[in-house]
Amino acid sequence: MEPMPPKHHQESVIMDSHEMTRALTRIAHEILERNKGCRDVGLVGIRTGGVYLAQRLKRLIAQIEQTEVVLGELDITLYRDDLSIRKDQPVLKKTDIPFHISDIRIILVDDVLFTGRTIRAAMDGLTDLGRPAEIQLAVLIDRGHRQLPIRANYVGKNIPTAKDENIRVLLEELGEEDRVAKLINVGTAA
């Protein structure tokens, strides 16, 4: 987890709790539509935010389809391409995917799609674990500025942003009120 923003930031809410639920419900429907149900579908959340969103999608799919899809958690730290240039030491967490991913359609779930590097690392991590039939990508927010040829199959909301803007998905599971916020730094001089 990145540290919480300091107090001198102001935020503007891009998506509130209701909008978030609506977007996730739509994504759940789209996943079922595209995969013609949820047979041989597995959800894999990318730590940390993606894991909670994947859990919510699992619940929504269960409500709609009365079927439990399998769920895994993926830590992509060891696959990052910036390990040797980062100043901080990313905290290692465990990858926990309690099912065989080979021949399964994997829905990777993340909160924000930005440069695409996290997704690249996640796909490398996944393919080290087996050979999925297909990898699809679900994100709550697509904020643009891709650095790799990656596109999401399911998007909650597209938000045009400036490169240096800070977009945060805040979740109840992390002790916050559900919302997506754009953080504006008010402290810096012009």
Add this chain to the structure above:
Amino acid sequence: MSFKRKDLLGLASLSPEEMALILEAAEPFKEVSGREIKKVPALRGKTVVNLFFEPSTRTRTSFELAAKRLSADVVNFSPSSSSVVKGETLLDTARNIEFMQADILVLRHSSAGAAEILAKNSRLSVINAGDGWHEHPTQALSDLLTIKEKKGQVRDLRVAIVGDLAHSRVARSNIHALTKMGANVRAVGPPTMIPLSLQRLGVEVFHDFDKAIAGVDVVITLRLQLERQGRSLFPSIREYARLYGLTAERVQRAAQDVLVMHPGPVNRGVEIAHDVVDSGSAVILDQVANGVAVRMGLMYLLAQRN
């Protein structure tokens, strides 16, 4: 908190928090070692050199596997198979390796302090893989991880370390690891194998194994260097096994769920009776598995250092 050190030379100077950090880092790598493809790209492009002045197939293999599973390139240097000849000092050898742009140097040496001397005089990250009778920190960290996994926590556990503590780097590192984590450590052996003032390291000394083993949660048996018999440390292997061998009867005196540990290789029937080695109490192979994970975690942490 993050791991700030350049090297891992011993556990005497490590804080409990730092030890916990290495164990935490080791945790995810156990999953990696259980995969079909036992490899992650975290140390891609890094070079790890195993410089072993003493033969040790096990430790070297464990480091080598750990480095390879992290995608590092691994080179093994040993005095018999390389240019390390009499006359070249340890520091010159290390400097050569440094200028081949290696990143991590794993050193096994017969002289206490060799790793520290080298670390002070080199930019390389140095991992002490055993220096004389001084320390063998990664072995003790693997043992710590094994105990933590099996017992949940280390604090207040009663741990007996049995054997030749005087000439054992494993014993010293384990004493530091366990006492810092809050365990009560008993050192057990004949007076010839207990070094002077060992109590100052925070352990209780016993010469009677039957007394010492009463109620203990963990028994760490040390490997007996059989060739030391000629140096008057013990009269015969037979007598040693009788007085300090871990037999099934002795296991009965320990706590019900006692863990039996050994850094390997085991002299069956000497340090541990044959049936105890193969019993459910023995976690010797878990120690080996955790050894790879701990070394992966450690190398991962050292490689992050800028």
Add this chain to the structure above:
Amino acid sequence: MANDIKILIAGGQVVDPGQWNGIADVLIEEGKISAVEPDLQQKLQGVKALTTIDATGLIVCPGFVDLHVHFREPGFEHKETIATGSAAAVAGGFTSVCCMPNTQPVNDSRSVTEFILAQAAAAGKARVFPIGAITKGSKGEELAEIGELFDAGCVAVSDDGVPVMNSLVMRRAMEYASAFHLPVIDHCEDSQLSRGGSMHEGAVSTELGIPGIPKAAEEVMVARNISLAELTGARLHLPHVSTVGSVRMVREAKARGVPVTAEACPHHFSLTDEAVRSYDSNAKMNPPLRTDEDVQAIKEGLRDHTIDIVATDHAPHAVQEKLLEFDAAPFGIIGLETAFPLTLNLVEEGLLTLEQAIAKLTREPARVFDLSHGTLAPGVAADVTLIDPAATWVVDPARLHSLSRNTPFAGWTMKGRVVKTLVAGEVVYDRESVIKEQR
């Protein structure tokens, strides 16, 4: 020539143990002390060919005498030569040094003794007194030709570096040497007990995993040697005493009237085995650095005169030899240039008076080996050391005069500095000219 002129060392605090302690002038004529008196300067006004050295604010004392140095020549000239060792000696205020026979070849013959004396004369710095071997090749088996060694100029016999393990050989050596009234020095170490050891055996060696040398390795040999001295009546000198037990045994032996003398090295009263923690091989010597308890016992021994003298055990080793793993590096450190300030620390601590401290470096060692030096008595060769007791300096191994750099005191701030050293009335060390050269 220097010998033709008169030299007046004026206005210093003259400390000539047992003779003089106060402001006085020292007159040197023809290389010998001719007078020590206050206000000599006024009496000598108008005298021609008088060189005056202003010693105001300085201590003027007899040149120091070191009964225990290793100058490595012949055989190990890459560590030290008689010339470089002598230069280090006079820079440390020592005008007489006794060099141990563990050279290559061992000084067990007239030819080696004469070679050492010739090299010392050629160097023209300190007086060098060779110590002969007790046994041929210092192998501990057959006696060396001690009579011939005495004849050639040896002032004592020792197999220093190696102990004489065979007690019968030691007995015979003591008996034989007593015919020449030669002191016998034995490096007290039971080599079975110390085998494989690199440092003091105790809590620190246990923690560091370095093989230890127990105190008993020294003490059993001190006990044996005292017994043999008692048996034979020979003069026994015990070098580098390092343990509580050794000090106690020497004290008891002296009380019984056994003819034994003892020395302590500055490192043994300045450092403990804690100095080994960094695995610095410059903290490795034999006997090893001991514990605080031993340091206190040595200090007490110096105070109550159980320990007669301070000697350096100056043992140079080349940088590459010391830059090894701790157990692989050789034993020994250099000491000539740091001995005085470390001894002066005992004065600062209130353990010794200045006069007592200087006596341990001058009159007492001269007495132990019957050397006619270490005093400013009229008629004696004018070996004089001038010291600035207030000067502080930082030990920089690169600026020492020894060929080797192996000191554990690098970076230490020392108080008390030798500024001038004279041997037979000639200035052989002058700090001012050294400074000019180094610029």
